[in-house]
Amino acid sequence: MPRRVAALWPFRPTVRYGRNVAEALRLETVGGIVMLAATLAALLWANSPWSDAYRDLQKLEISPHWLQLGHMDLQHWASGGLLAVFFFIAGLELREELTHGELRDPRDAALPVIAACAGVALPALIFLAVSAGEPGAARGWAVPTATDIAFALAVLAVTFSACPAPLRAFLLTLAVVDDLIAIAIIALFYTEHLSALPLLTGVALVAVYGVLQWRGVRSPWIYVPLAVLAWYFVHKSGVHATVAGVALGMLTSSRETPGPRRTNAEQADHVLRPFSAGVCVPLFAFLSAGVTLNASSLGAVATDRIALGVIAGLVIGKFVGVLGGAWAAVRFGLATLGEELHWREIAGVAMLAGVGFTVSLLIGGLAYTDPAQFERVTTAVLIASLIASAGATIVFRRRMRARARAEVAAGTPDR
Incomplete structure (x- = not known):
């Protein structure tokens, strides 16, 4: 594969951006580990003699009549409520990237943006090709298009401790663009019944939130009720209510404040990110990932073309799409690859992009209402994420050894 290397890494992050990225990486890495623990707990409970209690917990209905939200069980509250906080953080990250990060300069943004777009399109096409002919299969075309940033960063931190900062920035920007595309897909393709008056009211409340942010209002006592409404x-x-989360996040002001005070965006991130990474996403994982794992259920996945399409889309489609998109962007002069990056490391990130999980499970739940089909899709997402993590681990471990050998050779005096 050809390699085109610029003299210098073109992206010059601000000090503030670097600080925020570093904090995000630390918290998301911890969040990934917590989410993994929640997933394992769900799998153990769902495959124990007390599995019926786990199913009862998932379906425990909490929907006061005065709220008029219909039948909302814990699974629905997790996907529609808790994940709104997760997508609010995604909106903050996108605003940060647009204001201070790679996305502020179109040429600097080209590499991760093109890679992310290709990494969404190809998995969808592969899924449709593999699942073609299965009744209702097309509903799930978007399941293998998403990357789970928390899991991906956790794997990167554990397996590639010597990861260069530009590679981390590439992965973070890739995942942020991926999340934006995912939320657009949810809004456009997974909205079945639209009520105009509540939507207009919601849009008006989001607009009021944005105006107050623009005017510099800082009180959470105003913003929290507005956001909830x-x-x-x-x-x-x-x-889907997660759309409100990402819209509010993108409208949160990142305007600099006098003195050491945090901006509104920084304050919201400081307060909500630990809650999202440590509570919201792990609870969603715990309530969604508890599938039955035995010979019969795994055999059902192996013979279900929808599940196989999910696995192929995440493992093959994400890898080829992200790596191929990045290569095409460089090959045709749309972007450059810095000195600190190597195509093998980009390949590792492309493999890591196949860790779908959070958003894949969310879209799977929207696409397939049949519990048996959703369980097969969930199992497929878990299998694909495990394969992608293992593949990325192998690539990154080899790169660490290669970098160590290069450093030793560079430090050896000529004889």
Whole structure:
């Protein structure tokens, strides 16, 4: 594969951006580990003699009549409520990238953006090709298009401790763009019934939130009720409520403040990111990942073309799409690859992009209402994420050894 290397890495992050990225990486890495523990706990419980209690917990309905939200069990609250906080953080990250990060300069943004777009399109096409002919299969075309940033960063931190900063920035930007595409897909393709009045009310509340942010209002006592009401009305409209989360996050002001005070975006991130990474996403994983794992269930996955399409899309489609998109961007002069990056490391990130999990499970739940089909899809997402993690680990371990040998050779005096 040809390699085109610029004299210098073209992206010059600000000090503030570097600080925020470093904090995000630390918290998301810990969040990935917590989410992994929650997933393992769910799998153990769901495959224990007390599995019925786990299913009862998933279906425990909490929907006061005065809220008029319909039948909302714990699984629905996790996917529609807790994940709204997760997507609020994604909106903050996107705003940060647009204001201070790679996305502020179109040429610097080209590499991860093109890679992310190709990494969404190819998995969808592979899924449709593998699952073609299965009744209702097309509903799940978006399941293998998402990358789970928490799991991906956790794997990267554990397996590639010597990871260069530009590679981390590439992965983070790739995942942020991936999340934005995912939320657009959810809004456009997974909204079945649209109620105009609640939607207009939700949009108006989001607009009021944005105006107050623009005017520099800082009080959380104003923003929290506005955000909750916006979530409520967007949910009532039929649009998935996580859309409200990402919209509010993107409208949160990152305008610099006098003195050492945090910006509104920094303060929101400081307060909510630990809650998202340590509570919201792990609880969603715990309530969604508890599938039955035995010879019969694994055999059902192996013969289900929808599940096989998910695995092929995440493992093959993400790898080829992200790596191929990045290569095409460099090959045709749309982007450059810095000195600190190597194609084998980009290949590792491309493999790591196949760790779908959070958003893949969310879309799977929206696409397939049949519990048996959703369980097969969930099992497929877990299998694909495990394969992608293992493949990325092998690539990164080899790169660490190669870098260590290069450093030793560079430090050896000529004889």
